[in-house]
Amino acid sequence: xxxxxFESTNAEAAPPARDRRTVARAVAEFLVGHGVERVYGLxxxxxxxxxxxxxxxxxxxxxxxxxxxxxxxxxxxxxxxGRVGVALVTAGPGLTNAVTGIAxxxxxxxxxxxxxxxxxxxxxxxxxxxxxxxxxxxxxLCRRVEVVSERHHxxxxxxxxxxxxxxxxxRPGPAYIDFPTDLLRETLADAxxxxxxxxxxxxxxxxxxxxxxAAAVALLREAxxxxxxxxxxxxxCGTGLVRFLDGTGAVYLDTAESRGVVPPDHPGAVPAVRxxxxxxxxxxxxxxxxxDFQLAYGSRAVFAADARFLRVGRTGDETADNRRGxxxxxxxxxxxxxxxxxxxxxxxxxxxxxxxxxxxxNTERAGKLxxxxxxxxxxxxxxxxxxxxxxALNDVIDSDAVVVADGGDILSFARVALKTPSYLDCGPFGCxxxxxxxxxxxxxxxPGRPVFALIGDGAFGFSAVELDTAVRTxxxxxxxxxxxEGWNIERHDQLQNYGGNLVGVELPGCRYDVLATSLGAYGExxxxxxxxPGALQRAMERAPSVLDVxxxxxxxxxxxxxxxxxxxxxxxxxxxxxxxxQRPNPG
Ligand SMILES: Cc1ncc(C[n+]2csc(CCOP(=O)(O)OP(=O)(O)O)c2C)c(N)n1
Numbered sequence: 001x002x003x004x005x006f007e008s009t010n011a012e013a014a015p016p017a018r019d020r021r022t023v024a025r026a027v028a029e030f031l032v033g034h035g036v037e038r039v040y041g042l043x044x045x046x047x048x049x050x051x052x053x054x055x056x057x058x059x060x061x062x063x064x065x066x067x068x069x070x071x072x073x074x075x076x077x078x079x080x081x082g083r084v085g086v087a088l089v090t091a092g093p094g095l096t097n098a099v100t101g102i103a104x105x106x107x108x109x110x111x112x113x114x115x116x117x118x119x120x121x122x123x124x125x126x127x128x129x130x131x132x133x134x135x136x137x138x139x140x141l142c143r144r145v146e147v148v149s150e151r152h153h154x155x156x157x158x159x160x161x162x163x164x165x166x167x168x169x170x171r172p173g174p175a176y177i178d179f180p181t182d183l184l185r186e187t188l189a190d191a192x193x194x195x196x197x198x199x200x201x202x203x204x205x206x207x208x209x210x211x212x213x214a215a216a217v218a219l220l221r222e223a224x225x226x227x228x229x230x231x232x233x234x235x236x237c238g239t240g241l242v243r244f245l246d247g248t249g250a251v252y253l254d255t256a257e258s259r260g261v262v263p264p265d266h267p268g269a270v271p272a273v274r275x276x277x278x279x280x281x282x283x284x285x286x287x288x289x290x291x292d293f294q295l296a297y298g299s300r301a302v303f304a305a306d307a308r309f310l311r312v313g314r315t316g317d318e319t320a321d322n323r324r325g326x327x328x329x330x331x332x333x334x335x336x337x338x339x340x341x342x343x344x345x346x347x348x349x350x351x352x353x354x355x356x357x358x359x360x361x362n363t364e365r366a367g368k369l370x371x372x373x374x375x376x377x378x379x380x381x382x383x384x385x386x387x388x389x390x391x392a393l394n395d396v397i398d399s400d401a402v403v404v405a406d407g408g409d410i411l412s413f414a415r416v417a418l419k420t421p422s423y424l425d426c427g428p429f430g431c432x433x434x435x436x437x438x439x440x441x442x443x444x445x446x447p448g449r450p451v452f453a454l455i456g457d458g459a460f461g462f463s464a465v466e467l468d469t470a471v472r473t474x475x476x477x478x479x480x481x482x483x484x485e486g487w488n489i490e491r492h493d494q495l496q497n498y499g500g501n502l503v504g505v506e507l508p509g510c511r512y513d514v515l516a517t518s519l520g521a522y523g524e525x526x527x528x529x530x531x532x533p534g535a536l537q538r539a540m541e542r543a544p545s546v547l548d549v550x551x552x553x554x555x556x557x558x559x560x561x562x563x564x565x566x567x568x569x570x571x572x573x574x575x576x577x578x579x580x581x582q583r584p585n586p587g
Pocket of ligand 1: 433455456457458489490
């Protein structure tokens with residue numbers, strides 16, 4: 001069977017827009033006016049008036065199989081393009097299905113707008129079809145929530161939620177708006193539709209306070225062992241971040257939020273000795289990066305007890321979460337770095353030996369990893385090591401590629417060893433299931449760029465049916481399933497910490513390649529390492545495609561060894577947890 005795509009961008013085929021400007025039409029015009037070229041969603045009567053109008057206006061409608069995937073796809077568009085990603089979901093279960101995606105976007109501060117319908121006003125509170133308190137469900141997760149009931153509120157409230165998602169006056173993140181279906185069908189009079197609302201706002205970017213810059217410069221000049229840790233704001237910096245590293249002699253750690261901004265071979269980059277850099281730096285510069293569990297909450301037990309922090313970010317979320325900065329700059333990272341450099345922030349007395357030792361240790365560790373990858377043999381079950389799969393993938397991932405990782409152990413192996421020029425993964429929400437939707441969205445939004453997703457077999461199951469969406473929309477992504485027939489990182493946890501009482505961690509016998517072919521994608525099972533290069537070539541040529549690669553369950557990942565899966569009490573990693581416990585006055 002040949003599957004064909006009918007992305008509803010076929011505005012020419014659709015009946016022309018109606019003369020009457022309904023509220024739904026105005027919503028669609030607003031989205032078009034704000035540069036929205038594509039929405040992700042699933043149809044439903046409560047939201048069909050908007051669904052219909054966006055398609056008539058030529059906006060692409062990527063129709064998914066579960067609303068959660070729509071939000072993931074909007075999230076990926078936002079992350080990869082900087083635009084606001086829009087999900088259009090119906091009332092009730094449409095929205096509740098979307099909630100995991102909304103929470104994920106909230107944790108990742110992704111620019112996502114969720115548009116929904118709701119029960120018609122005359123039926124409100126009467127037990128109508130699909131009626132739940134939608135705004136209350138999403139309120140804790142969204143930067144702004146608007147429940148529209150009046151025609152003259154439609155455009156101003158859309159403007160407010162769009163701007164909130166964009167984060168032009170604060171941190172970005174998901175925003176939500178809904179309309180009762182009867183309102184969507186009403187006509188919007190000219191007086192109720194000021195065209196000024198239909199265009200995007202001019203984004204204004206604050207300048208740094210000179211006193212705050214002076215304090216930051218003073219702190220940096222005294223630094224002997226400076227470390228920069230970059231979050232999402234670094235993406236704005238381009239070469240400015242490299243200039244800052246070169247100008248200050250700081251060592252550098254990226255995070256998943258800032259992957260790709262600084263080339264991995266930059267002389268200051270020390271990703272393989274992350275813990276040591278955190279422990280030994282005397283000055284830590286966080287760029288638009290929360291001190292969350294991945295950064296030990298900024299703890300004095302993990303970072304040097306007397307380390308001083310310069311925190312850069314637009315809001316208190318990025319400059320004072322868990323730990324106040326000794327200096328704080330409330331501006332975008334690129335503006336902050338340029339101001340600091342031009343104010344002469346270079347350290348006066350850099351400990352060059354420290355940097356050299358750290359870089360040498362990083363090189364040694366990276367060498368060991370390369371050797372471990374080369375030598376990684378099969379497990380006792382005879383199946384290939386995940387590193388063998390990752391090595392084969394690295395051979396085909398070029399600097400143009402977008403790479404997605406999703407899973408437990410396999411995500412941990414990928415984080416250490418997979419080439420990730422542009423990168424998305426489960427994020428701080430640990431959100432299994434993003435792999436297929438993220439990669440599908442990447443392929444749609446960045447056509448021509450190769451897209452690879454490396455996904456655990458467990459994680460794959462959450463969104464596997466979205467392969468159908470990839471096929472229908474012609475999203476040419478390569479999905480590689482690392483199939484160890486289990487929820488392996490949890491299985492290891494049960495083996496080590498629960499006396500081997502294995503409960504609910506087996507996923508035997510699934511054929512993800514056959515699943516793929518049943519949905520019209522190319523599918524191939526790979527058992528032997530020698531088959532990988534050929535299979536990857538075929539998968540790239542015939543994408544969307546699934547390689548179902550059997551990997552060993554005996555390989556133990558760094559995340560498992562570090563204790564992440566076991567969820568320690570005070571910190572995310574066991575060593576950090578123990579250090580925290582030994583602090584005289586933990587607080
Ligand atoms: C939605 C969701 N459910 C459950 C978990 C808990 N969890 C974390 S890793 C993991 C196992 C993942 O298995 P798989 O994707 O097959 O990767 P593997 O560990 O086998 O490499 C589970 C269940 C989670 N993070 N997210």
